[in-house]
Amino acid sequence: MAEIVLDKVSKRYPDGALAVQEVNLEIADGEFIILVGPSGCGKSTTLNMIAGLEDITEGELRIGGQRVNEKAPKDRDIAMVFQSYALYPHMTVKENMAFPLRLAKVDNATVERKVREAAEILDLTQHLERKPSNLSGGQRQRVAMGRAIVRSPKAFLMDEPLSNLDAKLRVQMRTSVSRLQKQLGTTTVYVTHDQTEAMTLGDRVVVMRGGVVQQIGAPQFLYDHPANLFVAGFIGSPSMNFVPASLENGALRSVLGDVTLTDRVRQLLEGADAPREVIMGIRPEHFEDAALVDAAALSSGGKFTSQVDVLESMGSDKYAYFTLTGEQAASAELQELAADAGSDDVPGDGISLVTRLSSASAAVEGASADIWFDADKVQLFDPSTGRNLTYTER
């Protein structure tokens, strides 16, 4: 077991493309860290550099205090779980799991014992003599995990290990991965493009975009205090709503109506040198049916009235979708997020808004509804740089 330190690590391909740019990351011993971002953000390249499958162009990688840039993967003592599982098809489950131990020239009795132990942890005991082709997706995934844990490596690297499973199994495996990691206490670096996995699994999450680390922090911290538009839009499902707004004499003017800035937001803005035109971000849960909000809150928050496009009742709460007339918030980050979600070519006029209302709300699809939002919870972003103007460490 060991800590992993990335010190200004960069990757440049021979054609000049910069895949990863000066990543600084200190992963503590036993920590479960998630690299997340849209495809092509450099998260897998970063993982492969830690693994030793790709060369590091610049910077230094230390595992357990030792520089390992020049070491071959086999000398780094780390195990990896691949997205495709990469099981050896000509070997049985047992042989697959024993392979790393055999290469390490471990004696037969120990191999036998360690494989049994791993098989018990992963509930694979009755499948040991089968070939991977006869296993289900979930079983193959567990064999791949088993092959990683048998030799008790310094660290686990996981490259989207759950993305080939169907949705139900993925949720199930997510909890078992989390439990396994806690049980073994091994440093783990986990790559995913799924923000739900990132939120639920990791001790800390690293959000990447275009080879650059956007923000590093605990999942809840990233959700509450995104450093920029990209992190704000990427973390959270359904994602944050973005609306163009302008700051005028301590008031925020937008298609959601005018609101007076709360003291907290005003103080944050003063230190941030905010431009006049900003992008306002509000999470769906910070909206509420105006009829259900008490008078004091109602007066301090914003309020607008619009027709409900679609209403989804989840039982515990209701999701109401609106389309407001006006220009959509425009920024490079938001475009990239839309492209990643595949919604960049969906034609849409106006600003679409997702709100989460209490199940007691009387909102009806197709009818007009009065919606309130919490003015203290708005986040304001600089449209040109994407920086969060209301960012705070607390």
Place this chain on the structure above:
Amino acid sequence: MAGIGGADTTGKKVGWGLLNAVVVIYALFPVLWIVSLSFKSSKTLADGNFIPREWSLENYQNIFSTSEFTRALINSIGIAIIATAIAVVFGTMAAYAIARLDFPGKNLLVGVSLLIAMFPQVSLVSPLFEIERSLGLFDTWPGLILPYITFALPLAIYTLSAFFREIPWELEKAAKMDGATPGQAFRRVIAPLAAPGVFTTAILVFIFCWNDFLFAISLTSTEQSRTVPVALSFFTGSSQFEDPAGSIAAAAVVITIPIILFVLFFQRRIVAGLTSGAVKG
């Protein structure tokens, strides 16, 4: 395909069965004819009967009675096996490099090997004859093995690189992560998976070497290195008026046997789908 419509499946089966039978008979009839000829005695050779009226091993005894044929058989087996082994070993290395690595001149290499495969062999016969005579390779085993390797390699490289491309690269990465050196990864993971491809290639190359007539007749002059296809053309009857058809038929049957054995022996290993289950299917 079966079970789409209950009523017409039997009809379909009969139809396909008939068609298959026609194709098989069409393909195998000449072979059976040769077999039949080889068992006829010299008197009944030309009687036109498909089933010999008088079974005899006379032709087989004849061809094995002189060293002409047995020596040629030894030459053929030796030359074909050596050429196949060398071509497959080098072909495997080259194909692996082509499938896995990006190196300068890769496309050129592939292009040149394709060019060699398409080159009309007959235009090379006279230069090869001159070269081999001045090098002292004429009428020797290496004199045939070398051109066979040259023409078999492109075939081997092409077939094998297709097989290597089928093997998921992640398996090799996984082996590396599991602590294997590149050599161990190749020996213990890649080679076992490529085995069907290697055997398929070996069969194709062996058949190519075994069947060659052009080089064999141009680059040999004595029994020392003459292969069977050439030896057949030198068969004569016991007198100049006797037709050696019986002996040729017997020899043709004999030289078909190694090919059949070769294919049967390796067929077990040429099973498709060996790589299934490696990655998500």
